[in-house]
Amino acid sequence: MNHSRPAALLWTRQVARDAFHQRFAEPYIARHARAGQFVHLLPGTRHLFRRALSVYATDAKAGTFDVLHQVLGEGTRCLSQLKKGQTVDALGPLGNQFPVPDSGRRAVLVGGGLGMAPLRLFALELNQKLPKRSPRKNALERTPILLLGARTGSLAIAPFELSGIGIRASWASDDGSRGFHGTVVALLADQIADGRILPEQSVVYGCGPEPMMAALANLCAQHQLPCWVSLERSMPCGYGVCMGCVIRSKTGTGYETFRRVCRDGPVFDSAQIVF
Amino acid sequence: MPKTTAPAPDLQVSIAGVTFATPIWTASGTAGTGEEIEQWCDPEKLGAMVTKSVSLKPRSGHPYPRTVETAGGMLNCIGLQNKGIEAFITDELPRLQRMPTRAVINIVGESIEEYVQLARRLNDVDGVDCLELNLSCPNVARGIDQGSDPMWVSQCVHDVRSATRLPLFVKTTPNTNDIVSLARAAADNGADAISAINTLVGMAINHNTFKPRLSNITGGLSGPAIKPVALAAVYKIARAVKIPVIGIGGIMTGTDAAEFLIAGASAVQVGTALFRNPTAPIQIAGELALYLRAKGIPRVSDLVGRLAV
Numbered sequence: 164m165n166h167s168r169p170a171a172l173l174w175t176r177q178v179a180r181d182a183f184h185q186r187f188a189e190p191y192i193a194r195h196a197r198a199g200q201f202v203h204l205l206p207g208t209r210h211l212f213r214r215a216l217s218v219y220a221t222d223a224k225a226g227t228f229d230v231l232h233q234v235l236g237e238g239t240r241c242l243s244q245l246k247k248g249q250t251v252d253a254l255g256p257l258g259n260q261f262p263v264p265d266s267g268r269r270a271v272l273v274g275g276g277l278g279m280a281p282l283r284l285f286a287l288e289l290n291q292k293l294p295k296r297s298p299r300k301n302a303l304e305r306t307p308i309l310l311l312g313a314r315t316g317s318l319a320i321a322p323f324e325l326s327g328i329g330i331r332a333s334w335a336s337d338d339g340s341r342g343f344h345g346t347v348v349a350l351l352a353d354q355i356a357d358g359r360i361l362p363e364q365s366v367v368y369g370c371g372p373e374p375m376m377a378a379l380a381n382l383c384a385q386h387q388l389p390c391w392v393s394l395e396r397s398m399p400c401g402y403g404v405c406m407g408c409v410i411r412s413k414t415g416t417g418y419e420t421f422r423r424v425c426r427d428g429p430v431f432d433s434a435q436i437v438f
Numbered sequence: 439m440p441k442t443t444a445p446a447p448d449l450q451v452s453i454a455g456v457t458f459a460t461p462i463w464t465a466s467g468t469a470g471t472g473e474e475i476e477q478w479c480d481p482e483k484l485g486a487m488v489t490k491s492v493s494l495k496p497r498s499g500h501p502y503p504r505t506v507e508t509a510g511g512m513l514n515c516i517g518l519q520n521k522g523i524e525a526f527i528t529d530e531l532p533r534l535q536r537m538p539t540r541a542v543i544n545i546v547g548e549s550i551e552e553y554v555q556l557a558r559r560l561n562d563v564d565g566v567d568c569l570e571l572n573l574s575c576p577n578v579a580r581g582i583d584q585g586s587d588p589m590w591v592s593q594c595v596h597d598v599r600s601a602t603r604l605p606l607f608v609k610t611t612p613n614t615n616d617i618v619s620l621a622r623a624a625a626d627n628g629a630d631a632i633s634a635i636n637t638l639v640g641m642a643i644n645h646n647t648f649k650p651r652l653s654n655i656t657g658g659l660s661g662p663a664i665k666p667v668a669l670a671a672v673y674k675i676a677r678a679v680k681i682p683v684i685g686i687g688g689i690m691t692g693t694d695a696a697e698f699l700i701a702g703a704s705a706v707q708v709g710t711a712l713f714r715n716p717t718a719p720i721q722i723a724g725e726l727a728l729y730l731r732a733k734g735i736p737r738v739s740d741l742v743g744r745l746a747v
Contacts, residue, residue, distance in 0.1 A: 406516045411502075
């Protein structure tokens with residue numbers, strides 16, 4: 164039987180206004196979590212429900228996992244104020260994973276704000292896990308393109324440890340204070356337009372606010388570019404029983420009109436989703 | 439001299455001739471149809487698996503947002519999303535039959551005729567231990583209107599009773615000024631037990647956007663916030679009818695469960711607690727056993743209706 168586990172806080176780093184990077188010690192999650200999956204953390208005893216957070220990093224040897232979150236309400240505030248050594252009750256890893264690109268396609272990771280978190284882990288997985296037997300061919304698939312967006316430069320959170328393995332982010336900011344002036348979806352459109360990203364040799368993975376995911380799905384559909392999106396929902400249970408965290412499906416009818424983000428996702432083929 | 443330990447308390451209960459390993463069951467709509475819960479709860483330690491409501495035809499349910507956390511509880515307006523009776527029988531029932539726990543199938547109809555059809559269909563298949571009639575869903579058009587009318591409840595339970603041999607539990611609504619009359623109507627027409635209570639109609643509003651926080655505007659309130667309401671309902675119903683009462687409403691701990699038994703419930707269902715913790719029913723059963731041992735009560739059935747007044 165699976166069960167929840169106590170995860171002890173190792174450290175908290177404030178990485179932007181109201182945004183926190185935290186590392187917890189919990190060996191099971193550290194060993195099993197894959198990019199796209201989430202942990203469901205109970206911030207404290209006075210909260211009824213857990214808070215679902217994407218796994219940002221794992222270290223199976225050290226037995227740790229990282230999350231990145233923004234203080235949006237009482238629960239996340241409580242998490243951000245945990246002291247070193249304090250534990251939270253953690254369920255996980257939960258949900259599905261980002262599928263690896265088909266052969267001959269390069270992953271284009273498009274993150275908005277804190278949506279960068281699962282993409283950072285995926286970039287690392289792609290770099291480490293794809294076979295390296297024919298380096299020339301696989302180099303393309305192993306080295307994803309990373310496009311990140313923020314409202315403004317001061318809120319841009321750089322994914323750690325990626326530049327060391329040769330993955331550098333291109334930035335977009337809504338106010339032009341960092342990198343491309345515009346949204347990260349506009350940056351992707353720009354790179355497709357000038358031939359730096361070839362739709363027939365790419366697959367897009369997105370994570371960010373829902374309007375951004377809708378715009379991304381739209382752009383990818385125009386270019387017949389496969390696109391996987393990681394979605395976010397308020398999630399009471401996180402493991403598929405409450406039916407609260409649903410998203411409307413383009414193809415399902417009846418019972419399958421609404422899919423559960425926690426269990427059928429959080430990663431979906433964007434062509435299947437009604438935003 | 440070796441230390442003597444008291445034997446583990448006997449948690450087994452018997453309702454309508456069916457034995458249940460423990461009086462701690464899942465509540466309808468909070469444990470799916472078993473697939474998810476199987477990974478978290480050892481079915482042998484679960485008194486019963488009460489399924490999410492099954493209707494005649496598939497139902498899509500309401501759009502997001504369907505849930506919101508409130509003080510001491512939550513609101514939901516799922517809207518009975520389920521795959522319909524035929525797909526349920528094909529896809530879900532075989533697993534429930536394999537699981538070493540009791541399968542209580544919760545059914546919901548839009549008319550008495552639909553309840554009868556559902557009951558008849560389930561009467562003819564293997565793997566169903568009991569039926570629970572959801573006469574009280576606050577999130578569908580006529581859920582409460584019908585379920586809060588004792589005449590309608592009488593007719594519905596009477597007709598379903600004639601259509602099935604299965605033990606019949608009737609889940610009543612607290613959204614009435616007289617839940618006891620509803621329970622009596624069910625008991626007088628052949629119900630084997632009363633499940634009480636379903637959720638209370640509630641609402642939450644975002645004062646910044648002026649919008650309701652649920653897509654269906656109102657929803658059903660559950661969780662610790664409704665426990666006192668549920669306890670009072672169980673107490674009143676247990677005094678009024680001769681059939682067993684199954685208590686539901688905000689049970690989070692073993693002592694919460696004990697309080698329902700003291701009020702007169704023969705078993706309880708755990709709902710919202712499962713959203714916080716998928717192993718909640720097993721933990722609660724463990725806590726209840728510890729409580730009984732501490733009180734020197736050998737059998738859980740000895741606790742039922744022990745209210746000291």
